[in-house]
Amino acid sequence: MTQPYRTAIAIFAASLFQIWSMPQASAQIHLLNVSYDPTRELYQEFNKAFAADWKQKTGQSVEIDQSHGGSGTQARAVIDGLQADVVTLALAYDIDAIVDKAHLINPGWEKRLGDNSTPYTSTIVFLVRKGNPKGIHDWPDVVRKGVTVITPNPKTSGGARWNYLAAWGYAWNKYGHDEKKTREFIAALYANVPVLDSGARGATTTFVQRGLGDVLLSWENEAYLSIKEFGADKFEIVNPSSSILAEPPVAVVDVNVDRHGTRKVAEAYLKYLYTDAGQEIAAKNFYRPRSQAVLAKYKKQFPDIKLFSITDVAGAWKDVQPKHFADHGVFDQLYKPQS
Amino acid sequence: MALKRPHSVVPGFGLTLGYTVSYLSLIVLVPLAALVVRGTNQPWANFKEAVFDPRTLIAWRLTFGTAFIASVINAFFGLIVAWVLVRYEFPGRRILDALIDVPFALPTAVSGIALTAIYAQNGWIGHWLQPLGIKAAFSPLGIVIALTFIGLPFIVRTVQPTIEDLDPAVEEAAALLGAPRLTTLRRVILPAIRPALVAGFVTAFARCLGEYGSVIFISGNMPMKTEIASLLIVTKLEQFDYAGASAIALLMLLSSFVLLFLVNFGQWWSTRAQQREA
């Protein structure tokens, strides 16, 4: 009776040891980049390039771990203790939250790197079915009756907030800064939305895989990615006449890098995004590079859309977030779900 | 407090008591206390608002409503399944029996994506329902389907032993006294099974209230329409509203505890009733 038990325990202990000692990559330095959903492919490529470059410059091996999720979710995780060395999120408000609620990043972070600490930008475009059967060419088409629009929930998704602001900005400019008419425009838009996914990727899945909707409001880079993934024979991109300059910023998490002793590498990591090599990788992954030279090289895939910034049409994030996206904000007031 | 040392020859009281209590404290009591504190350590107005806000109210209604419907469906079909498994012989009976436990053993994320694949517009069943105008995925119906999947084993496995324990002599007596079979079923067997059926229903219901993984893929997560309470907690967390999330979590916990208590109490009461009869 005891013999089988002893054997079982021996096997159990041996396998525990085996699992535990399975080879792990042994790098000297680890960086954790906490990012939002659409940047998976971008950072896969970028991390390899940076590691090679760092090794060449300093002889040190650095391994970069990635975490992806909704921008707000990721910010919360960092606030709750996720040991990010750098954060590369979808909007400045999420990084501001880390500053305000956990004091992990020093205020004034947006000035520490060029271009509001945003090495690459994107914008909001329309992804439609091949042939554009519903004839969607610009924003007014999106609020037409009978058109089904897929966009995620602006209260949980960073990308969704840019979608909302792009629509808001268009109407704001069109109606000569008349807030009442702009609100009506937004209400009409969301009246056409049957499903509010919690994240940008969920919305893309709904449109692409589940076949729901006539038009998907999407990050430009996500739209290109969808076409690459699913084929140019199924979808096409329609660029609106004007759209928002979406700025997804990056920052070093001061308290964490000082604790880990990784400040030098982390700062170099973010700076590398601004180099030609980094900008090329961004452009290849369909993010608009800040560098004019690289942008000119990839001109074909980044058409000239008239871009307005968030401050042009709605104000700073500090004011926009509570006014529009907090509980009982403008979105809550305007959103009436289809029955 | 001096614990009266039980008169037992068997050793190990102190050791097991100490270990059990420490383990429970660390894993259960302290974390739950944190929830209670966080949830209640806020102005009553905030608590009320978090819990009675229209979006939350709709989430409650949806969560309880779909859980109830799913559990009723399971009560009906689960009873039939349990009966068939115990009483009849047919090819594939053992496979059927094993299949019942699948929702119990399968990770909720897996059932979530599998159910979505089947019931979406272009899915196996979804594309048949679509011309009928029935939207299975991204609607409350989808949630009911997912919850039915999750809850079935609870009812079947609770009712099955009771059916097995039924005394055939009672049925024989009823038959000998001239009762048609359906009457016997209705007036002799069903009352005997009812306590177990109710217990299974309540257990399945409690389970459905808190379900997350299998629902979030198929529901569409639309606020005011298909947003379940557990998702609302996550959403509030993402908005840094710990207090609101804790408030909702507390209420969910309370309702689950009440249900759990009802089940245990019911079982204790019916055991006492049986003992009194004996």
Added chain:
Amino acid sequence: MSTAPKYRHTEPPGLQVALILTAVGFVGVLILLPVIAVFTEALRKGLAFYISSITDPLALAALRLTLLTAAITITANLIFGLAASWLIAKFSFPGKNLLLSLIDIPFAVSPVISGLIFILVFGAQGWFGDSLASHNIQIVFATPGVVLATIFVTFPFIARELIPLMQEQGSEEEEAAVLLGANGWQTFWHVTLPNIRWALVYGVILANARAMGEFGAVSVVSGHIRGRTNTLPLHVEILYNEYNFSAAFAVASLLTLLALVTLVAKAALEWKIRVEERPAITAEEA
């Protein structure tokens, strides 16, 4: 093998067939279909793709974390289950019912809440956040957090299998052993354990299935650090969100296979327990 005693009076054959068909149809559509769908979708892009999906380094890392978590969880819960059932079955003391209710708590708690409570305690903004930070200990968003959340969700399984059984068996054999001179450990090892071994294995199998498959609770505490804090179920979700549906189902199929193996083991054990109990019953009846 039929455990159904022969019933002389039963439903008319027509009704029987109807009921059987209803049951089979219901379970077939509701349960069997999703299981089949997992494998169909997994193999949609061919066998080579399937194999590359499950041997992908991130999938293997997730597998490693899942196995490690399950191993630690089962061990911890096993010790707890044995201690708790020994305590409850062999002794009587005030508060026993309270203890039993406490053990049942995880069944009443939504997975999301199970994760939330550990954030509230061990997160940077939580009760122990500051002291953990000053000692540089990372609990949530790291492996320990994943393990803790899994322990919470699975610890009742083993205890609940053992407690009724040990209560039913009583303490006579243990008392006899002690009176004959055995100490506590010897009594436990040689007297109690043989009596509960199958229930023990049964509980371990159930707990294991749950531990490897837990999603909601782990999702809240994991941090989703690719290659480090993603379990297999989380990895499935990530692949799904990356449009990589076939790969998601491929990894999901691993978990499904595990579930099916669990069910087979469960059924085999139930049969074994019944067979072992049968001689005892007939001896009593004789």
